[in-house]
Amino acid sequence: MVAPAVALAAASAASRRSWRRLFRWRAPGSRAPCRPVCTARGLPGGNEYDLLVIGGGSGGLACAKEAADFGKKVAIMDYVVPSPRGTSWGLGGTCVNVGCIPKKLMHQAALLGGALEDAHHYGWDVAPSAPHNWQQMATAVQNHIKSLNWGHRVQLQERNVKYFNIHGSFVDDHTVRGFTKAGKETLVTADHIVLATGGRPRYPEDVEGAKEYGITSDDLFWLKKSPGKTLVVGASYVSLECAGFLTGFGLDTTVMMRSIPLRGFDQQMALLVTDYMESHGTKFLKYCTMRKLEKFEDQRLQVTWHNHEVGREETGVFDTVMWAVGRVPETRHLNLEKVGVTLHPDSQKILVSASEATSVAHIYAIGDITEGRPELTPTAIMAGKLLARRLFGHSAELMDYDNVATTVFTPLEYGCVGLSEEEAERRYGQEGIEVYHAYYKPLEFTVTERDSSQCYIKMVCLRGEDQRILGLHFLGPNAGEVIQGFALGIKCGATYSQMKKTVGIHPTSAEEVTKLWITKRSGLPATVTGC
Structure with a gap:
């Protein structure tokens, strides 16, 4: 055991830890040996944790679990500040609690209401409309979310990741301080710190009430x-x-x-x-x-x-x-100015390098809190995993933020990957791109005579011999499922000529992508009329 005098000499004069925190003494009658608790830098054994993740959303959880799988000592700190209306939730971040998951489930509930209107066309003797029970739906959705909260807690426990349900801020560049709901101070030190606190909805400041x-x-x-x-x-x-x-x-x-x-x-x-x-x-x-x-x-x-x-x-x-x-990044409470982490002056998001590094060598940031990154759950998850592998798994692989697919779950879903037509034009000029497009009618819309006037596909390509695909945009049912498959090809550099050689699955809406042949430049009508 290190002598007290040596320990005190090793601790800096600015250390905010008391003598009681520096050592965990043996209780009277206990057989457990005395041992120091390494919570201050400079003490033998260094920092308490190899990695501390601040933020228990999808990206932070992925990073923490990946690091723990490498055998590292990991902690995660997460606390939900209630909304102005008093709403709060459990572990899992925006996506699980107030984003992707409840949104998709409620979107599905609305689609089922539309299916009721379609059902009698297909021979089902059901009322074309029925009242919706919000309370019943909300209870089912909220119960599912709570099960996901619990699942995340279990996964952290299985990996021996320490979970702190506290609101943390920096004391110095290796130390984060927070307070429990009971007001008890907690200090956590780590060799590496990852910021993954995400964002919260913006309120307009100039609107009364x-x-x-x-x-x-x-x-x-x-x-x-x-x-x-x-x-x-x-x-x-x-x-x-x-x-x-x-x-x-x-x-x-x-x-x-x-x-x-x-x-x-x-x-x-x-x-x-x-x-x-x-x-x-x-x-x-x-x-x-x-x-x-x-x-x-x-x-x-x-x-x-x-x-x-x-x-x-x-x-x-x-x-x-x-x-x-819009949304604002959760950077204000972190006391980042104390440690010198640089923020974008306008967005107040954290400036990071290609390796997710901030302006402080051992502090990193991922997800919605970072400037210039897509505000998407899967990108945060992948970025978190790759960061943990670089820190602890001898990997050099960086996150590739190009050609990330996404879907807007509006009543008629919109899925896309790659560049918009406007962005492609800005980069390559109007004469440098070719745009293939088509209006189509999903087969399931025909018997019910549903409106399909906005079902539309657009493929933006480079002009040239092979016509590399720059962007694909799909508006129609199940857009997310459709665009996910094509995203792989576009990520791998697929060309229009390769797409034309791809045999579609019939009858699907997705096959219409493989049949695109009308260009905007031609001026021909873009309505699909048959095979």
Whole structure:
């Protein structure tokens, strides 16, 4: 055992640990040997953990578990600050609790409502419409989420990953301090620290009553009763997905858009998405900005907005107003300025290198908290795993953020991989690209005579002999399942000529991709009429 004098000399004068934390003494009568607890740098044995991950979302969990599989001593620190409406949740981050998982389940619930309308065309003697029970659906969805929370806890325990349910911030570049709900201080030291705290929905700062009376997606998925007549403010994928399934439940739903829908996505596809939604019941207030929210005695909300098209203020009454105007990174509480981690001056996201390294050598960041990265769960997971392998598994493989596929789960789903037509044009010029496209009708839409006017496929290629595929965009049923398969080929550098040699699976919507032959340049009608 190290002598106390030696230990105290080794600990720096600025150390914030008490003598009681430096050593774990043998209790009277105990047979366990005395041993130091290595919680201060400079002590024999170094830091307490090989890796500390701050943030228990998909990326952080993946990184922690991967590092533990290499036999490293790992800790993960996670704490959910309740939303302004008091909503909180368990381990797993945005995707599990208030993002991908509940969103897809509620999207599926809305699709089933549409299937009821189709069923009698196929011989099923069912009512074409039925009332939706929000409470029953919400209970089932929330129970599934809680099972995932528990599963993550179990997986960490199986790997001996220490879980701290505390809100942590830096004391120095190897030390993070947090407080339990009971107010007890906890100090954790680690050789390597990974920041994976993600983001939270943004509230507008210039709208009176925004926080007091509005909710966000953080709250929507945990509501115990139906939101009723709802105004969704914003034109992001979060806004359109939520508005889509709310309309599917039969709720009076309106989307307020300041400018364009799905900023950052291909705009032709984005407008087709909103056209479909509008033709199927979702209302849109276009070129409008919010002014204020007021609450009546009956709990309804009066909304005042400015309509820029007509140049005047207008009002409406809703049961619920949901903000979907972007997200902010969870960097403010981390005390990053204390250790010198550099943030982007505008977004306040962390600047990282290709290896996910921050401006501090042993501090890394992954996922939505990082500048210039896609805000997607699978990218955070892969980045976390690859980072752990580089740190502890003698790997040099970096995360490749190009050609990452994604899907917007609007009523008519939109899947894409690669460049938008606009981005391809910016990079290669209008004469440098060839765009193949087609409107098609899914077979399942035919018997029911469902509207398919927005079912559309677009393939953006380089002009040249082989025409390498730069981007693929698919609007139609099961878009995520369709685009996932093609994503591999495009990731591997697939060309239009190779796609034309691919035999499609008949009859599927996906086979329409392999049959594309009409170019925008030709000016020919893009409607598919048969084989």
